[in-house]
Amino acid sequence: MPFLVILKRFEVWLLLLLVAGLIAFALQTPAEVLPAPVNPDSLNAPAKGTSTASPVQGETSPPVEPLPSLAIREVRVSPSSGGYIVETLLAGRAPGEKDLPLDESTVRASTTDGVPVRLFFEPFRERQVLLASAESTASLRWWLPASGPSALWIEIDNVRLQAKLP
DSSP states (O other): OGGGGGGGOHHHHHHHHHHHHHHHHHHSOOOOOOOOOOOHHHHHSOOTTOOOOOOOTTOOOOOOOOOOSEEEEEEEEEEETTEEEEEEEEEEOOSSSSOEEESTTTEEEEETTSOEEOBOOOTTSOOEEEOSSSOEEEEEEEEEETTOOSEEEEEETTEEEEEEOO
16 A cells, blocks of 8 residues: 555645644534614613703604615726726615615616616626625626716615715
8 A cells, every 4th residue: 555655744634634624614604693682662762871851842853764774885986998887885785575686677777867877797796685684785886988977876676876976
């Protein structure tokens, strides 16, 4: 068995230990990080050091508006041949109970003049998805001609957002 002579080398044992460690690390399931449960009563409780007095008669407290489920976090514009590539970074949750894949069937965009804008075609890029269960981010790219508008209107599942271009 002349091939077993390779097991006498220190480097081979070190490599085998390294591979075994990497396999063990890859097979571990990461613990999902979930936000701590929020007690609904604590949302209405005043913070420490604030007054609990009710408003004076005749005064009304301002209505609490719900937070939008989706927002544009960042807009980047890069020059391209004959136009611009506009990258919009969306942050939030999918407006519904299911994850929302962001493709041409679920996302529409138009300029301020109402001209439709198509997504920038990238053949090897992963499909972007907004999660319904947690906050997520997604990046969408659009192509605009050189004489482009100053803003884009992006509509995702009946949520309309304005992306102001720099």
